[in-house]
Amino acid sequence: MVDQQMVLYEEEFRKISAVCERLTREANAKAVLLVDKNGQFITSHGEVENLDTTSLASLTAGNYAATSGLAKLIGEKEFPNVFHEGEKDNLHLSIVAQRAILVVMFDARSSLGLVRLRVKKSSEELTQIFNAIVQKAQTQAQASPFGEITDDDIDNLFS
C-alpha cells in the first residue's frame, strides 16, 4: 500500500524537536537527527552547523533501505538498530514508528550502551507522537495549502 502523504504541523514538530533536544543531552551525543524513511530531513539538534543534513538524510534512508533489504534476504523482518563505528565519531540508527529513522552521532564522550538506552526511551515517545500525526491526518481532513494553487503559481516557479 502507498504511504499517506506526511504532513507535519507546528505542534507535533515542537514535540519532536523537544524529544531530540533531550536525547542529545541525555545521551551525551554530538547531534541527533530525525529523517523520514524516504530520505526527507525532519529535524536535528546539537552540533549540525557544519553538517550537510540534506545529504545525510538521503544517505541514511538509502543505507537503511539497503540494510532492511539485507535483513529480508536472511529471513529477518528488519534490523531495527544499526551501528556504524568510526575512529572518532559513530552513528547509531534506529527505526521509529515504522516511518522515521532516528540518527544519533556520538564520540568518546558517550558510549554505545548509553546511546542505546536513551534511544529506546526516546523512540517510544516519538512513536506516540507519530501515531498522533497519523490519527490527526485520518480524523481531521486538513485543507492542503496547495488546494488553491493556480496553474499560474506553478508556471511562475519556472519563469
Added chain:
Amino acid sequence: MSFINYSSREINCKIVYYGPGLCGKTTNLQHIYNKTNPEAKGKMISLATETERTLFFDFLPLSLGEIRGFKTRFHLYTVPGQVFYDASRKLILKGVDGVVFVADSQVERMEANLESMENLRTNLAEQGYDLDKIPFVVQYNKRDLPNAASMEELRRLLNPRQVPDFEAAATVGTGVFDTLKAIAKLVLIELKKGG
C-alpha cells in the same frame, strides 16, 4: 509521497530518473547541477563504481522557489540502470512522487528500453503505485547520435499513454530542463489534486 512541513514551511517531493544502463540518467542530473545557481541546489551525491557506473543512486536536492509561502524542494534521484541492480532500484522508488523515464534513442538499445520500462512498471506495482496514474514523463535521450531510432517508433513503443515527452541530448543539455520542468509541474498538479 510528498512531505509538507508547516513548521519550516517547506514542501518536499521526490523525483526518480529511471531507464536502462548508460541511457544518461546521471548525465541529466549532472547537467542540472552544473547549470543551477549555487543557492538553489545542495550537494550532488553519486554512489558509483570505480568506472563511474551508478552503484546505488545519485542524489541532487533542488529548490525551485516559493508557492503560497511554502518553499518547494525537489529531491532528484537516479537508479542504477544495469539489470542486476534490481534490488537497489526497488528501494529508490519508495516514496516517489514522479518518474522520468530516460530512453536511449539508439536503435540497438530499443530492447533494453522496453525491458527497463517493464521493470519500472513491475517495481512500482510492488510499492503500490500504478505507472498509468502517477506523474510520469518520457525523455528520448541521445537524439544527436547518428544511429538514433525515429521518433515515431520510440513514441509508439515507449509512450502509448502519450504522457509529456521530450527529445534530448543530455551531454550538451538539450531537453534536460524541459524534462525537469514537465515532471515538477505534474507533481505539483498532483499535489493540488490531493488537497
